[in-house]
Amino acid sequence: MTSFATDDILPEPPPDALEVLHDREYRVRAFQIADDRLLIQGAVRDQKPPGLYVPDDPEPLTIHHMQLSFEVGFPSLEIVAATVHFESHPHPTCPSIETHYEQLVGLSIARGFTHKVRELFGGPRGCTHTTALLQAMAPVAVQCFWSMRAATAKRAGADNPVVSRERTGSGDGNLAYVINSCHVWADDGPALAERRAGGGPSVPIPMQRRLDELGIETPVDFDG
Template identity: 30%
Template sequence: MSPAPPEQRQLLHRRNLAIEVFERADGLFDVEARLSDVKTRDMQLATGLRQAGAPIHDMGLRLTIDRALNVKAADSFTSSMPYPGRCDALEGVYGQLVGLNLLQGFRAGLKAKLAGVQGCTHLTELAGVLPTAVIQAFAGYILDTREGSGDDQPPYQIDRCHALRRDGAVVQTYYPRWYRPSPASA
């Protein structure tokens, strides 16, 4: 457990990320992601004063994906930004995500296509969290996460994080069929 925060502190900034995954009637899925940055004090930007509570950034992405997590369509929007007419001048740029797969090389492809001045720092960072959010949405629905599902493939989550390593206690306890002791402990 982390230590309690100091009693005397003041909130300066809040960044919210919201990601929602929708199943469409045509069998595809829409992934909608939104980022907002809000200051608790008035902020003098190069383009003028932004009042406390008014977003500095309010922007988002929408990806359409298939069951295999291939990006079929992608777009972005920017509602609030520090440089109107510039920050929102990315029409179609995030369409470059089409053809990428959220499970296979997505973050490398994202970086190659949209890092730095090729895209928006905030939108590109937001896109980077989409693979794990979609995996959560698909877990137990599209991706098989059950033990003993009858095939020769382990549940999706095995060997995808520290807790679910094949030679660890969680796999030994909850997924014993897929447990393999490490060579050091054998």
């Protein structure tokens, strides 16, 4: 299994903090299960530190642990299967909402997803923690748009399309899934204006840094 960095990504706690009261952890991972299918798995876990709720208990207490998996068609980014499982929950009736999340099937992650999730699963229509997890998972599918093509090419022994493919033009068709997704990709912003004018994208900063560290020349036809 591929290894990822597991170091602590939180900022340093303030020096005058009395003690840790709560730990919430999100973890999301994506897998290619076919050339046209993604599997996104996620979990959220809330823990209380040892001894805070149960006196003299040496172990942390897990209050919530929800798991969510969904399959996404590629390149449509439409959810085609979804399951929810509660590993740990505070109330006996918590798991009764699990099957409600099957309504994710048929939704597109690319456009209007956040609004639809709130409509279907917000407030009393869902589990607060599962819905928060879902909102954290959806962008991962979009992040895998080029990863899917790169993985397929790698298995086929072809050139990596992220770093070696020819530019495909300046039309919005290649950018539809990112338009208005954040301030960088605002429809009236400078990044899209440059692309529409035929300009090429810049190499992502972390990728450029790693290329420099490895002494690899930046591809002149980069279009990631």
